[in-house]
Amino acid sequence: MLYLIEKLATAVRGGTREVLETAVDANAQRIFAQEIYECESHLRQSKQHLAQVIAEKLQLQRQMEAHKTKMAGKEDAIRTQLQQGNEAAALSLAETFAQQESWLETQQQQHEQLAAYEQRLLHTLKTAASKLEHYRAELRMAQATTHAQQAMGKLARHPAINSDKFTRMQDSLERIRQQHNAFDDRHEAMQQIDAYLNGEPTEKQQTQQRAAGVLARLRG
Incomplete structure (x- = not known):
């Protein structure tokens, strides 16, 4: 004992x-x-x-x-x-x-x-x-x-939490970029409308005209 x-x-x-x-x-x-x-x-x-x-x-x-x-x-x-x-x-x-x-x-x-x-x-x-x-x-x-x-x-x-945070930040960045692109598109569309109403060639038409001029110059 x-x-x-x-x-x-x-x-x-x-x-x-x-x-x-x-x-x-x-x-x-x-x-x-x-x-x-x-x-x-x-x-x-x-x-x-x-x-x-x-x-x-x-x-x-x-x-x-x-x-x-x-x-x-x-x-x-x-x-x-x-x-x-x-x-x-x-x-x-x-x-x-x-x-x-x-x-x-x-x-x-x-x-x-x-x-x-x-x-x-x-x-x-x-x-x-x-x-x-x-x-x-x-x-x-x-x-x-x-x-x-x-x-x-x-x-x-907490790797998953950090990864999720980065994913959300990337999504926010993409949304901002989309907003900027949408604004640029609307601005370009307004310019095209104004050019059409004023009888001016659009930016696309101006590009085509310059391209035709390049071809003509090279042929000559």
Whole structure:
């Protein structure tokens, strides 16, 4: 019994998997587009984090420059005290200078670490942006291909309808041509009537006369 239950559970899992795969395949482009959107969102967040790192690095750089300026002034003060023979005052200033120098070294290491983070993040973002643009292009191509296939499918599914449409259009064209020909015939008939009433030769008679003239010219 347990064996059969396990088999049934396996069949249920298989059916669930098939349903999920079918749903995924049916929504493949929508899923792909959403994945691209989420990646773009993460990329924007990463850019904001990178901007924060760069801002902190720049702020630290300004602090270090200001501190270096102050330390240069303290060095001058120590030299002055030494020149004046004030060893105790010089030593006190030197202790403070040593503490500030240690702090500056720590800040310098932090600055270098932020600069390294910046470079790694820039490289990572550049690579991610390039890949993302590739997938954007693939999505546009997939969408265009889907539209083309849908159009081809509609044409393939309804060849008789399209053929019937062309037949009706040809019939309409023939009717228009008949109307034009009928108008030309009526116009020619009116010209013949007017020529007869005015005692003028009809177009057909004029043609016959010209033909007779050609024959006469060739005989001569």
